[in-house]
Every structure is written in C-alpha cells, then in structure tokens.
Amino acid sequence: MKVTKFGGSSLANGQQLQRVYDIIRADDDRKVVVVSAPGKRFKDDRKVTDLLISYAQATLADEDTTEIIETIKHRYHSIGEYFELPDYELADLDEQIEHLARKHYRSFDYLYAAFAAHGEYLNAQLIAKVFNHLGMPARFVDPKEIGLVVDDNARSATFDAASYTTIGELDLSTSERLIVPGFFGYTKNGDMATFSRGGSDITGAIMARGLRADLYENFTDVSAIYAVNPSIVEHPAAIQQMTYDEMRELSYAGFAVFHDEAIIPAIQGGIRINIKNTNDPDAPGTFIVPPTEVQQTRPVTGIANSNRFAALYLHRYLLNKQVGFTLRILEILKRHNISYEHMPSGIDDLTIIFDKTMLTQEQVDNMLSDIAAEIKPDTLKWIPSYGIIMVVGEGMRNRVGALTEIVAPLKERNISLQMVNQGASEISIMLGIQPDLSDSAVEAIYTNIFK
Ligand SMILES: Nc1ncnc2c1ncn2[C@@H]1O[C@H](COP(=O)(O)OP(=O)(O)O)[C@@H](O)[C@H]1O
Numbered sequence: 001m002k003v004t005k006f007g008g009s010s011l012a013n014g015q016q017l018q019r020v021y022d023i024i025r026a027d028d029d030r031k032v033v034v035v036s037a038p039g040k041r042f043k044d045d046r047k048v049t050d051l052l053i054s055y056a057q058a059t060l061a062d063e064d065t066t067e068i069i070e071t072i073k074h075r076y077h078s079i080g081e082y083f084e085l086p087d088y089e090l091a092d093l094d095e096q097i098e099h100l101a102r103k104h105y106r107s108f109d110y111l112y113a114a115f116a117a118h119g120e121y122l123n124a125q126l127i128a129k130v131f132n133h134l135g136m137p138a139r140f141v142d143p144k145e146i147g148l149v150v151d152d153n154a155r156s157a158t159f160d161a162a163s164y165t166t167i168g169e170l171d172l173s174t175s176e177r178l179i180v181p182g183f184f185g186y187t188k189n190g191d192m193a194t195f196s197r198g199g200s201d202i203t204g205a206i207m208a209r210g211l212r213a214d215l216y217e218n219f220t221d222v223s224a225i226y227a228v229n230p231s232i233v234e235h236p237a238a239i240q241q242m243t244y245d246e247m248r249e250l251s252y253a254g255f256a257v258f259h260d261e262a263i264i265p266a267i268q269g270g271i272r273i274n275i276k277n278t279n280d281p282d283a284p285g286t287f288i289v290p291p292t293e294v295q296q297t298r299p300v301t302g303i304a305n306s307n308r309f310a311a312l313y314l315h316r317y318l319l320n321k322q323v324g325f326t327l328r329i330l331e332i333l334k335r336h337n338i339s340y341e342h343m344p345s346g347i348d349d350l351t352i353i354f355d356k357t358m359l360t361q362e363q364v365d366n367m368l369s370d371i372a373a374e375i376k377p378d379t380l381k382w383i384p385s386y387g388i389i390m391v392v393g394e395g396m397r398n399r400v401g402a403l404t405e406i407v408a409p410l411k412e413r414n415i416s417l418q419m420v421n422q423g424a425s426e427i428s429i430m431l432g433i434q435p436d437l438s439d440s441a442v443e444a445i446y447t448n449i450f451k
C-alpha cells in the first residue's frame, strides 16, 4: 500500500486534478491520498490558503468579506465545473466557507488556523466528490475520524505520536480511495490546528507511518529534487537518491519542495519517500531512504539557502568565564516564548540565530530590552535579516578539505561570510551570509563542486 500526497501545485485547477485522478487510477496500491489546498495556477496567482488567511484577517477587522468569499468559492467551483459536477454538490462547501466567519474561536490563533485549514478540508471533500463522479469510489476522511491529534500550538502544531494507534486502525479493506486533507489536525479540545506552512507533507508522512505504507509518494511540480534550487541555477543536477538526514537539513535550509518536519515520521517508521512530478509521472523522481541504501558518489548532495533568519550579536569580555551566562540569556528567551535556531559562540561573543517567521516585533523588542538590562553586554546588535547556506552531503563526514572547496569560489566573487559552522552536524557545513549575496554564493559553490 502506498500513501500518495499531492501538493497545491498539483491541485490548482481541474486540468491538474484530472492528472491526479489518472495517476491514482493507474495504481491500485495508491489507496490513501493526502491532498493540499488548491495552489497557484500561474506565477502571480494566490494560493487558496493565502486567500483564506486574507478572509480571516478581514473577518477579524470586521471588514466586508463578500469579495474574498466569492474568490474562494470560485476556486472550488471552477474545479467542479471542469468535471461537470452538479451545482448542488458544491452548495455544502459554500455553506462551510460562509459559516467560518460565524463560528466562535478560542483565540485569534485558532481562528486563523481554522480558516487556513479549510483550504485542505474543503478540497479533500471536493476531490472525493469528483472521483466518485468520474467513477472511482472515494471517501473523504476527516482527521478527526482517525484521531489525528496535535498539540495546542494552533498555527505551528506538533503531532501527538499516540495518534499512530488510531490511524493504524483505519480500514483499508474497502474498495474506496481514502481522501485525507493535509496540513491540520485537531487538538484534544477538538479545535483545528495547522502545522507550519507547507505542512501537508507532514500529514502524508504521518499517514504513511501510521498505516505502515510500503512507500510514501509525494507528487509536486518538479521531476526531481535538484542539487540546488532551480530558481538559482538553470538545469541543475537531479538527485536520484539521498538519505533522510540529508533531506532534513536541505529542506530546513530552503528546499521548499519537502517540509523538513515530514522526514521524522518517515525515519521513525523506516518509510521510503519518492518525490515525483504530477506533470511527468513516469520520471523516477528522487528517493529519500535510509543511509544503508544510498551509494555515495560525491561529497556534496545539495546546497540550500534561506533568508528567513534574523540574528542577535552580543559581545562581552570574559563571556567564556562566566558560569550560567548562556542560561540567563536562554531564560530571557523562554520568558518571551522565543525559540532559537543556532548559537555559535567565541570567547567574548555570541550570535543567536532565529527564524524570523516565528517572531513578532513585540517579542524582539522585549527580548532586546531585557538582555540589555539584565546581561549588560558591551555590544548588543540586532540583525533583522540574516541568510544561511547549508552545504549537505553524507560524503562530507570526516572529509578533509571540504571547507576549502566550498569557500574558495566565494573569494573570486569577493563574497565574505559572517559565520562558518563545521562540525555541529557531521553531514553539513553551515554558512552565515548577508542575504543579498546568498544566491550568488550558492551559484558559485554549486558551479565549483558540480561542474
Ligand atoms: N532543490 C530543489 N529541487 C526542486 N525544487 C525545489 C528545490 N528548491 C526549491 N524548490 C521549489 O519547490 C517547488 C515545489 O514545492 P511546493 O511549491 O511546496 O510544491 P507543492 O505545491 O507540490 O507542495 C518547486 O517548484 C521548486 O520551485
């Protein structure tokens, strides 16, 4: 049995959904189908999830929501119309879209989460209707029905591993394809809570592990994961195979094609992952597998970069001699509910790197003023935008000269680095860089290593 997940780009319109239908019909093992919300149909289009977030904002601000509601309805209707689905089949979806603004929510975060989750929730219902209409028996499966429970972090939830038991009880002996909406689960209180953005990949991995699938197929809009983001380098090398750990580091650092947290259920369940292209389903794609299955041919598998970070730089003489110094800083972070990503340090300096998508300005201001007052550093600097490049490969374990090979081409372009972290992970080297130089640096490193 396979769990097969389709991303938003694969479900953006009726034509794409027809391809998805053909892919599922072609293989009876594709029993459990996890779906995202309709994504972008063209470059400047808006994802349905983003439309729903605008609807949530307008509702909160008590603004007129007529237009945004119509835009959202239209996205689902245009898919239904493509398959000549009778109008009455969509009436129920329309009602759910309108009802969203009338419901009571525990907090603003739960309101946002419920609106955003409806992208997937409604799409899975619609897809089950379309498949039945086309003659393939299908059933919508609400995550509530299978006990997909998450914690109380409404917009960046973590899955409760106890749910694997109830998910494993899902009856697969039926002739129906089971259509599961991605991206969200329910808290113990019964509220909808979403994973972080792109989180339908996580639902797919959870389902694959819970049901002990033979394979987790993840269909997207590229024929492979490439060694570098294809928007930075034209026609980059395709990766045929990579290990779980390589994928986790690369997706964390910017390979948006697969969510970094989605690797964990796959590792724990030993589930192989195959990234494939909905528009080119015969291409083999990329396999993400345990390290024992990968034959390494080159030291570097991929190079990822992301500018979603911010950093705090702190200097204080004799910092290295003060017992409990880092603990005091971490206590301030905890007080303001802030998590950090990395913390490289020197004898008198410390840099703390944050994911700025997880921070509000208010949290930053409060943290900085508490650090200034309680730690009294000689220098305290906030760097609002900080880039990270991650060069990843199992072949880099204990490899002499890896760093030289990575850094040498940067000299030619006169690119300086703000931080180099080698050794924290055996399979990657992390570089801190000024965001506007990041793409150019990635291109230079890739060209030196791969060409
Ligand atoms: N190294 C990479 N290899 C392939 N695609 C990448 C890479 N880095 C970033 N991407 C981007 O990821 C996109 C697919 O991810 P995403 O848009 O989340 O897909 P989906 O809509 O299927 O969930 C690709 O279109 C590509 O632009």
Ligand SMILES: N[C@@H](CC(=O)OP(=O)(O)O)C(=O)O
Residues within 6 Å of the ligand: 006, 007, 008, 009, 036, 037, 039, 047, 049, 050, 119, 182, 183, 196, 197, 198, 199, 200, 201
């Ligand atoms: N629809 C959600 C979850 C998701 O995984 O979407 P996509 O498959 O389009 O990346 C989002 O936009 O974040």
